[in-house]
Each structure stands twice: as C-alpha cells, then as structure tokens.
Amino acid sequence: xxxxxxxxxxxENKISKVLHKQEVLNQTNVKLSEELASYQQKIIQQxxxxxxxxxxxxxxxxxxxxxxxDENKRETKLKINTxxxxxxxxxxxxxx
Numbered sequence: 001x002x003x004x005x006x007x008x009x010x011x012e013n014k015i016s017k018v019l020h021k022q023e024v025l026n027q028t029n030v031k032l033s034e035e036l037a038s039y040q041q042k043i044i045q046q047x048x049x050x051x052x053x054x055x056x057x058x059x060x061x062x063x064x065x066x067x068x069x070d071e072n073k074r075e076t077k078l079k080i081n082t083x084x085x086x087x088x089x090x091x092x093x094x095x096x
C-alpha cells in the first residue's frame with residue numbers, strides 16, 4: 001500500500017509544480033501583454049508625429065519655392081495649379 005501512496009504523493013507534487021508553472025506563465029503573459037499594448041501606443045504616437053513632420057516639411061518646401069528657391073518649383077507650380085482648379089470648381093458650383 002505504501003507504493004500506491006508514494007505514487008499519489010509524487011503525482012500530487014508534479015501537479016502542484018505544473019500549476020505553479022502555469023500561474024507564473026500566466027503572470028508573465030499578462031505582463032508581456034501590457035508591455036505590448038504600451039509599445040503599440042508608442043508606435044501610434046510616433047507615426048502621428050512622423051505624419052505631422054512630413055506635412056510640415058512639405059509646407060516648408062512649398063514656402064521655400066515661393067520665396068525663390070529653384071529646387072521645388074515644379075511641385076509648387078503643380079500645387080498652385082491644383083488650388084486654382086479647386087477654386088474654379090467652387091466658383092462654378094456657386095454660380096449654378
């Protein structure tokens with residue numbers, strides 16, 4: 001009978017160890033999930049900041065072209081033409 005008790009005790013110990021490992025892994029999983037969410041939020045913020053800087057850069061390029069810089073004249077002319085077309089379209093809609 002002692003042999004069966006030893007087997008049961010060993011099984012209980014193993015189950016206890018497995019349950020403990022599961023709890024540790026669950027805690028680690030929660031921690032990693034929180035870190036992941038934090039990093040994803042940081043990525044979103046950095047993407048928004050990058051988008052803002054790109055818009056500012058494009059505006060600066062156009063402003064430099066209007067001030068006489070030869071580098072981006074073509075882009076500036078295209079932008080002005082697009083704005084003129086938009087204004088003409090608005091005027092046409094208002095006159096209808």
